[in-house]
Amino acid sequence: MGAEFVQFSLTPMLIGVLAAIACALPGNFLILRRQALIGDAISHVVLPGIVVAFLITGVVATLPMLVGAAGAALLAVVLIEGVRRLGGIEPGAAMGVVFTTMFAAGVLILEQSDTSSVHLDVEHALMGNLESLVWFRADGWGSLFDPVALASLPEELPRMALACALTIALTLIFWRWLKISTFDEAFARAMGIPVRAVGFGLVTVAAIAAVAAFDAVGSIIVISMFICPPAAARLMTNSLSHQVLWSVAFATLSAVAGFALAGYGPLWLGAVNAVSAAGMIATVSGVILALACVFGPHARRLGEAAANSN
Amino acid sequence: MAPFEPEIVTTDGQLLPAAVPADAALSIRSATVSYGDKPAVFSVDATFPSGAMSAIVGPNGAGKSTLLKAALGVIPRVSGDVFVFGEPVEKARDRIAYVPQRASVDWDFPTTVLDVVQMGLYPRLGLLGRLGGAMRKEALFCLDRVGMADFANRQIGQLSGGQQQRVFLARALAQDADLYLLDEPFAGVDAATERAIIDVLHSLKADGKAVVAVHHDLATVREYFDHVFMINVRRMAEGPVDITFTTAALQSTYGGRLAATHLSELALSGAG
Amino acid sequence: MALLEALFLQSGYNAALVAIGAALLGFSAGSAGSFLFLRKRALVSDAVAHATLPGVALAFIVMVTLGGDGRNLFGLLLGSAVTAGLGLLAIEWISRRTRLSEDAAIGAVLGVFFGFGVVLLTVIQTMSSGRQAGLESFLLGSTAGMLFQDALVIAGGGLFSVLVIWLLKRPMTLVSFHADYAASLGYNVRQIDLAIMGLVMAATVVGLKIVGLILIVAMLIIPSVTARFWTNRSGRLVWIAGALGGVAGYLGAALSASVPDLPTGPIIVLVAAALFTLSLLFAPARGVFAAAIRHRRFQARVHRRQGLLALAAQHPIREGYTLRLLAREGLVRADGVPTLDGRAEAAKVVRDEERWTIARRIHQDIGLSGQYDGLTPIEEVFTPDEIAEFDRRLGAPEAV
Numbered sequence: 001m002g003a004e005f006v007q008f009s010l011t012p013m014l015i016g017v018l019a020a021i022a023c024a025l026p027g028n029f030l031i032l033r034r035q036a037l038i039g040d041a042i043s044h045v046v047l048p049g050i051v052v053a054f055l056i057t058g059v060v061a062t063l064p065m066l067v068g069a070a071g072a073a074l075l076a077v078v079l080i081e082g083v084r085r086l087g088g089i090e091p092g093a094a095m096g097v098v099f100t101t102m103f104a105a106g107v108l109i110l111e112q113s114d115t116s117s118v119h120l121d122v123e124h125a126l127m128g129n130l131e132s133l134v135w136f137r138a139d140g141w142g143s144l145f146d147p148v149a150l151a152s153l154p155e156e157l158p159r160m161a162l163a164c165a166l167t168i169a170l171t172l173i174f175w176r177w178l179k180i181s182t183f184d185e186a187f188a189r190a191m192g193i194p195v196r197a198v199g200f201g202l203v204t205v206a207a208i209a210a211v212a213a214f215d216a217v218g219s220i221i222v223i224s225m226f227i228c229p230p231a232a233a234r235l236m237t238n239s240l241s242h243q244v245l246w247s248v249a250f251a252t253l254s255a256v257a258g259f260a261l262a263g264y265g266p267l268w269l270g271a272v273n274a275v276s277a278a279g280m281i282a283t284v285s286g287v288i289l290a291l292a293c294v295f296g297p298h299a300r301r302l303g304e305a306a307a308n309s310n
Numbered sequence: 311m312a313p314f315e316p317e318i319v320t321t322d323g324q325l326l327p328a329a330v331p332a333d334a335a336l337s338i339r340s341a342t343v344s345y346g347d348k349p350a351v352f353s354v355d356a357t358f359p360s361g362a363m364s365a366i367v368g369p370n371g372a373g374k375s376t377l378l379k380a381a382l383g384v385i386p387r388v389s390g391d392v393f394v395f396g397e398p399v400e401k402a403r404d405r406i407a408y409v410p411q412r413a414s415v416d417w418d419f420p421t422t423v424l425d426v427v428q429m430g431l432y433p434r435l436g437l438l439g440r441l442g443g444a445m446r447k448e449a450l451f452c453l454d455r456v457g458m459a460d461f462a463n464r465q466i467g468q469l470s471g472g473q474q475q476r477v478f479l480a481r482a483l484a485q486d487a488d489l490y491l492l493d494e495p496f497a498g499v500d501a502a503t504e505r506a507i508i509d510v511l512h513s514l515k516a517d518g519k520a521v522v523a524v525h526h527d528l529a530t531v532r533e534y535f536d537h538v539f540m541i542n543v544r545r546m547a548e549g550p551v552d553i554t555f556t557t558a559a560l561q562s563t564y565g566g567r568l569a570a571t572h573l574s575e576l577a578l579s580g581a582g
Numbered sequence: 583m584a585l586l587e588a589l590f591l592q593s594g595y596n597a598a599l600v601a602i603g604a605a606l607l608g609f610s611a612g613s614a615g616s617f618l619f620l621r622k623r624a625l626v627s628d629a630v631a632h633a634t635l636p637g638v639a640l641a642f643i644v645m646v647t648l649g650g651d652g653r654n655l656f657g658l659l660l661g662s663a664v665t666a667g668l669g670l671l672a673i674e675w676i677s678r679r680t681r682l683s684e685d686a687a688i689g690a691v692l693g694v695f696f697g698f699g700v701v702l703l704t705v706i707q708t709m710s711s712g713r714q715a716g717l718e719s720f721l722l723g724s725t726a727g728m729l730f731q732d733a734l735v736i737a738g739g740g741l742f743s744v745l746v747i748w749l750l751k752r753p754m755t756l757v758s759f760h761a762d763y764a765a766s767l768g769y770n771v772r773q774i775d776l777a778i779m780g781l782v783m784a785a786t787v788v789g790l791k792i793v794g795l796i797l798i799v800a801m802l803i804i805p806s807v808t809a810r811f812w813t814n815r816s817g818r819l820v821w822i823a824g825a826l827g828g829v830a831g832y833l834g835a836a837l838s839a840s841v842p843d844l845p846t847g848p849i850i851v852l853v854a855a856a857l858f859t860l861s862l863l864f865a866p867a868r869g870v871f872a873a874a875i876r877h878r879r880f881q882a883r884v885h886r887r888q889g890l891l892a893l894a895a896q897h898p899i900r901e902g903y904t905l906r907l908l909a910r911e912g913l914v915r916a917d918g919v920p921t922l923d924g925r926a927e928a929a930k931v932v933r934d935e936e937r938w939t940i941a942r943r944i945h946q947d948i949g950l951s952g953q954y955d956g957l958t959p960i961e962e963v964f965t966p967d968e969i970a971e972f973d974r975r976l977g978a979p980e981a982v
């Protein structure tokens with residue numbers, strides 16, 4: 001746990017943890033609203049978003065790409081809602097139509113545009129490359145207090161920290177609205193709570209989290225961060241606030257354990273090279289969910305538990 | 311006008327002046343609601359008096375719940391206005407308490423009984439206001455009024471249908487409103503719950519509050535309510551129960567769905 | 583010209599095989615997907631598709647370890663089918679055993695299986711023979727450099743799926759539409775469900791090479807959603823979806839063969855999406871424009887009727903839209919006072935109302951009186967003779 005850890009593991013691990021938490025928070029409400037797959041849709045349209053941003057600006061720069069990805073996510077949400085309402089199509093199918101079409105358009109534009117000069121890596125966008133977000137200038141824990149070294153932190157870290165802080169703040173501020181409009185929409189409407197705006201805001205926050213996380217962990221692995229920690233948390237408790245805390249714990253555990261396993265696991269097995277950290281984080285979150293399904297104290301629906309105990 | 315048997319004064323009210331009494335708790339004017347291209351409620355005028363218990367009655371699929379939800383803005387109206395104590399409904403939300411149908415929510419939601427009741431306090435708390443001890447006591451008191459105080463920390467999924475309904479009523483009580491709108495409060499509940507609910511509603515009325523309930527059990531209309539609104543897509547009859555809830559009005563509302571013997575039994579002989 | 587050549591299968595043997603393979607794939611994916619769509623489980627296909635990745639990677643590792651060629655398409659597809667099947671089982675297990683809903687199960691399986699697949703891909707990259715494995719092409723599909731026997735596998739798989747659908751269409755439609763009813767007819771719902779999932783998996787696996795695992799989802803979902811705009815009958819939906827998928831596959835493959843740098847997968851999906859958009863907007867009964875026109879007409883009917891009722895009752899008309907509508911027809915003046923025509927129309931509406939009142943008194947039967955919704959003209963429900971009888975009871979019309 002010395003200089004090497006700070007240099008090569010600390011920042012990617014932190015970014016992984018922040019990304020996992022930022023995704024897990026809105027994920028809690030998405031799952032309770034039976035909208036878990038909106039995360040799926042959002043994360044698939046991140047790719048076309050960055051491709052279009054690249055086409056318009058002509059440079060591979062962070063800000064335009066984030067804006068492009070966020071724009072694509074919001075466009076996807078609006079289109080899904082449009083197809084659902086205008087066409088009378090069930091939400092799952094509407095999502096499937098919209099995000100696959102946008103994804104195809106993104107790939108097509110990418111292949112058509114001249115990407116030989118600039119490297120726009122599809123696989124990277126889909127699978128992420130967490131390991132590369134290292135802190136070269138660091139030479140030990142002391143670097144945490146060294147302004148020069150701090151200035152060379154990978155820019156993903158402050159960005160992800162900001163996104164995570166935003167999700168936490170919004171979750172806390174709008175807690176009551178989120179809770180009541182998720183539990184009892186009709187009652188919330190009758191109270192005058194802007195139910196549709198709350199729903200749209202939730203999806204927007206999810207989009208922001210997905211966009212901020214994608215180039216660290218890849219746009220598809222983000223899905224498991226939206227869903228696995230909150231789903232496992234749902235099986236641990238019957239209180240919403242406890243569920244959210246559990247989901248944060250599971251998200252953190254997945255990120256830390258996944259990163260460590262990806263880096264050191266192969267070495268223990270005698271291999272030389274590390275495996276994908278993002279993929280391993282997703283795998284760990286899946287294992288946690290599987291364990292929660294088997295051992296979670298509240299894994300079953302209440303009615304069934306009562307019926308079984310009789 | 312018509313040369314045949316005496317007309318129920320209020321039937322086909324669209325043809326009569328829609329007088330809106332100034333003291334009406336809830337008045338709905340020319341409300342039309344549709345699902346797709348079929349009106350579920352057509353051009354309905356309705357007035358529910360304050361300080362009274364009113365029932366909305368009609369056959370299944372006749373637009374009872376739809377009318378209530380549209381009045382609250384829970385579902386959109388094609389046309390029409392809604393006034394609560396003389397004010398547009400949007401401005402009077404803090405004077406309304408609403409009890410939705412029990413089946414409209416996911417009872418597997420991770421929350422407790424007390425938590426649900428406290429949702430009724432949210433408008434007063436705002437987004438970030440602290441839920442202090444006084445508020446908690448108030449919520450507990452509301453639970454006590456419906457006989458559910460012992461269940462405060464229960465998981466909502468563990469409740470029976472009747473208990474769920476009482477919790478919803480307690481939440482409405484926590485809203486401390488002047489107008490209580492209930493959607494099928496007695497559907498699928500046990501006799502004890504029905505008794506408990508009706509006692510609470512009568513005590514609300516005694517406090518001068520207005521209660522409007524979508525009601526499906528014709529046998530108890532006379533016993534429970536003062537005022538009745540009968541609907542079958544259109545307004546069929548409206549007024550005090552003892553002069554409005556007649557065989558003719560029931561026949562007009564339900565068509566052939568009620569047997570003649572049943573009808574006369576329900577409406578008794580008290581037709582005005 | 584190149585497009586025409588490709589359309590008529592004249593641009594080379596391989597391109598022709600790809601086009602035929604894509605058409606067969608499109609057909610089988612479209613019709614297999616329609617069963618999922620009917621069961622409202624469209625996105626199960628998304629999880630199935632993403633769950634193929636670890637299978638492809640595992641198959642590669644196994645084949646290389648056994649000393650074979652890791653890139654054998656048949657072996658890779660077999661591996662993908664195994665993990666896709668595991669993914670399906672996992673979804674079913676989670677949604678049956680726990681309180682989590684199916685959408686959460688789908689998302690979890692999708693993300694986790696894909697993530698594990700990515701882990702395996704990085705393992706393969708470190709293997710000596712892994713560098714050129716080219717397994718990434720299964721993400722987005724690639725027909726470039728496709729071998730003849732690959733095309734045969736695809737065409738054969740597509741043909742097989744079409745045959746199965748043809749044989750089992752009836753029970754599958756029945757189960758998708760109404761599982762309990764199918765069970766009551768003696769069908770084994772569980773087995774048929776398995777067959778449907780098998781078809782979906784087959785289409786996914788066959789489609790991996792051409793459109794890739796992310797876009798195959800489009801081939802499973804878009805055609806059936808498109809077909810929904812053209813029919814209300816589930817039996818037809820299956821064939822229409824198949825046909826739409828086939829057309830998209832064939833056109834897409836031909837387009838991609840005729841223009842350089844057009845990747846096959848995305849083009850096929852975009853052709854399907856174009857067909858969907860056209861249907862969404864212009865389909866005669868369920869399209870957006872038809873629905874918008876219908877809704878406007880409906881709104882106008884409501885407001886016209888309400889306005890005339892108000893005129894008859896000598897109420898002021900409150901809503902601006904109602905007033906404009908009646909003014910446009912010349913039924914009221916700008917200040918809301920009815921014209922002669924307006925009075926005549928109002929009298930008609932009153933007459934209609936009175937006839938309904940009588941009709942409902944005479945006919946207690948709901949089938950008829952249930953039509954009394956304020957808009958249905960009485961002439962549509964009762965015969966002229968019956969209406970004449972109502973009028974006799976009513977007496978002569980009164981002027982308003």
